Amino acid sequence: MSIARHSFLEATARARLAGILDTGSFREFCGPGARRTSPHLKELGMPVAFDDGVAVGEGRIEGRPVLVAAQEGGFMGGAVGEIHGAKIAGLIERALDTRPDGVVLLLDSGGVRLHEANAGLIGMGEIQRRVFDARHAGIPFIVAIGGRNGCYGGTSIVARSCDWIIGSEQGRLSISGPEVIEAVEGIEEFDAQDKALVWRTMGLKHRRLLKEADYLVADDMAAFREAILSCLGKSRPLDLDALEQEHAALSTRIERFRDCADARDIWSRLGINAPERIPELEADEFNSLIEALEGKAP
Amino acid sequence: MTDLSSTERLIGQLFGDAARTERHDNLIIGEAPFDGQVLAVLGTVDQTYIGADAALAMARAVLDVMRDHPGRAILIIVDNSGHRLGRWDELVANNGCVAHLTKCLDLARRRGHRVIGLVNELAVSAGFMALGMSTDACYALPQAEVRVMALNAMSRVTKIPLDRLEELCKTSPVLGPGVRNFVRVGALRGVWEDDPAEELRRALADNPGEEDMRQMLALERGGRTQAQAITHMVRAGLEA
Amino acid sequence: MERLEYRVRGSETDEFGGAQEALVGVVGSGNLEVMIEPADLGGDCLAVIETSITGFGAIWQQVVEDFFARNRLGNVKVSINDGGATPAVVSLRLDQALAHLRERQA
Numbered sequence: 001m002s003i004a005r006h007s008f009l010e011a012t013a014r015a016r017l018a019g020i021l022d023t024g025s026f027r028e029f030c031g032p033g034a035r036r037t038s039p040h041l042k043e044l045g046m047p048v049a050f051d052d053g054v055a056v057g058e059g060r061i062e063g064r065p066v067l068v069a070a071q072e073g074g075f076m077g078g079a080v081g082e083i084h085g086a087k088i089a090g091l092i093e094r095a096l097d098t099r100p101d102g103v104v105l106l107l108d109s110g111g112v113r114l115h116e117a118n119a120g121l122i123g124m125g126e127i128q129r130r131v132f133d134a135r136h137a138g139i140p141f142i143v144a145i146g147g148r149n150g151c152y153g154g155t156s157i158v159a160r161s162c163d164w165i166i167g168s169e170q171g172r173l174s175i176s177g178p179e180v181i182e183a184v185e186g187i188e189e190f191d192a193q194d195k196a197l198v199w200r201t202m203g204l205k206h207r208r209l210l211k212e213a214d215y216l217v218a219d220d221m222a223a224f225r226e227a228i229l230s231c232l233g234k235s236r237p238l239d240l241d242a243l244e245q246e247h248a249a250l251s252t253r254i255e256r257f258r259d260c261a262d263a264r265d266i267w268s269r270l271g272i273n274a275p276e277r278i279p280e281l282e283a284d285e286f287n288s289l290i291e292a293l294e295g296k297a298p
Numbered sequence: 299m300t301d302l303s304s305t306e307r308l309i310g311q312l313f314g315d316a317a318r319t320e321r322h323d324n325l326i327i328g329e330a331p332f333d334g335q336v337l338a339v340l341g342t343v344d345q346t347y348i349g350a351d352a353a354l355a356m357a358r359a360v361l362d363v364m365r366d367h368p369g370r371a372i373l374i375i376v377d378n379s380g381h382r383l384g385r386w387d388e389l390v391a392n393n394g395c396v397a398h399l400t401k402c403l404d405l406a407r408r409r410g411h412r413v414i415g416l417v418n419e420l421a422v423s424a425g426f427m428a429l430g431m432s433t434d435a436c437y438a439l440p441q442a443e444v445r446v447m448a449l450n451a452m453s454r455v456t457k458i459p460l461d462r463l464e465e466l467c468k469t470s471p472v473l474g475p476g477v478r479n480f481v482r483v484g485a486l487r488g489v490w491e492d493d494p495a496e497e498l499r500r501a502l503a504d505n506p507g508e509e510d511m512r513q514m515l516a517l518e519r520g521g522r523t524q525a526q527a528i529t530h531m532v533r534a535g536l537e538a
Numbered sequence: 539m540e541r542l543e544y545r546v547r548g549s550e551t552d553e554f555g556g557a558q559e560a561l562v563g564v565v566g567s568g569n570l571e572v573m574i575e576p577a578d579l580g581g582d583c584l585a586v587i588e589t590s591i592t593g594f595g596a597i598w599q600q601v602v603e604d605f606f607a608r609n610r611l612g613n614v615k616v617s618i619n620d621g622g623a624t625p626a627v628v629s630l631r632l633d634q635a636l637a638h639l640r641e642r643q644a
Contacts, residue, residue, distance in 0.1 A: 029531070029535055032559060032571075032573050033573070047588065047620065047621045050571065074566045075566060082472065086522075086526070090531065114455055115473075117446035117474075118446060118521075121426065125432075128427075136408065156397075157428070174391070181383045181385070189385055210391055212394050240409075243405060247402075250398055262389075
């Protein structure tokens, strides 16, 4: 018997929240009724959104209290402006007051909103500072990536400042947008139209293989919910030992893959026999392969 | 003999001959005596692009300071063109390496190290986020530039005509490049108009405190008039 | 951007009482968001529209007034941010927003 899948990719931010949280448990802060819209977009003569492209609030997952933010990828590419950034910053400050079992960030963003560039950039920095504040207090931060925009730019740095990253193969996590690399460095360096290349390089399957991400799930609301639930209450250390360990892992990675020109080279080197098959694998097949791979690695 | 970069000249200006720094590619790592204490000095030169290697090398330097010199203040001289754009850096996840660098700087602050940033030439986007923002306070020299993106590139991406952007830049601090704008939005604490050594002295004497002051500064300076109120509202759990 | 406002006589109803607003849709090219909420308007209905496509006032008026009349609404405010949606999409979102508001009441 097959169970109907609800696509995370296709869903709006609010539908994602409805899919992740216990029914009726969501209470929104500074919601659309507050009409805190972007004064900068207005000055540019552009349409605004009542929630400035992000819904933040509290809810429950299997009864456990969480704070959540869901970026609306359909509005301005999910990009972070003054109000949008300040909402997320406030949410994280609240986490220090209410101590939820986790702060869940559904990131779907190209990064800083260029129309409010400077405000967006400092907004990112303020979000990151607060993530660290709350993490040092033991509150877990869980990122879920599975929308069209991926998680790029400053949001990719915020994502990697969190405890856990969950994503579907549709999701991407990287600092530079493919078009930007092509525009500046040329098509030889990166062909932004080559979707397979883009996803091989920046997609969550590759990130999971690199251990940049923790969980690869199917494009399914229930799968995301389950993975998020499994991370609740699990804080990862940010002390000197932890950073030394992370440093060693990253240094090893860049040395090990220094001469790799493509993700397939990296996957081969990781011990995958048929790297060309990776993009075809369903999430569960992929995860079985990972289990076998990481099981035998020292 | 190669010409000194402006970063190296600035180090000379700040510390005379007493600085003990080394240059590795486009990074400067070392220490310098100042007013009876020793500062760790970490800098980039020649508007370098920060790739995975550079991010990790800088992180290594910060980890070493935490391990070998507890409590030592760190001066970061910021001179970059943002993060490096290239397939390899994306493959090995530069965002993870840059995030790691920010974690190290942030931890240093929490462990009692003063961390002061100074933009001497250029800071762009992620390069500013990684270095300028992970500080107690970030300053800039008067001739420096800080930006998210050059205006003509912004015009291409947003499809807003360049002359319209230029017009708006005259009145809006959130839009265009410039140290003044970044001061107004709270991202920079201030500009060092006086003798750099004197300014550094003042910056070190300035007690950072626990609070992130940048939203408050933005409100005072009129750069971001809404951010603080919105953050307070959400923190308080208010619906409207 | 063009701002349009239409206020029409509605029915003397307190159908939604103190219900919170309901929001549907996403603002983007060819798309819109519709927020609907109870409002103290002496029985009237009000639509406030911010749209990036100018000059379609007559069509907007027709669509919103038809929506209010068809559903026999009163004391309801509709707020719209529009990025150039077609009348069909506008009608759809209006109906969806109303359905959400009714769900919230239930």
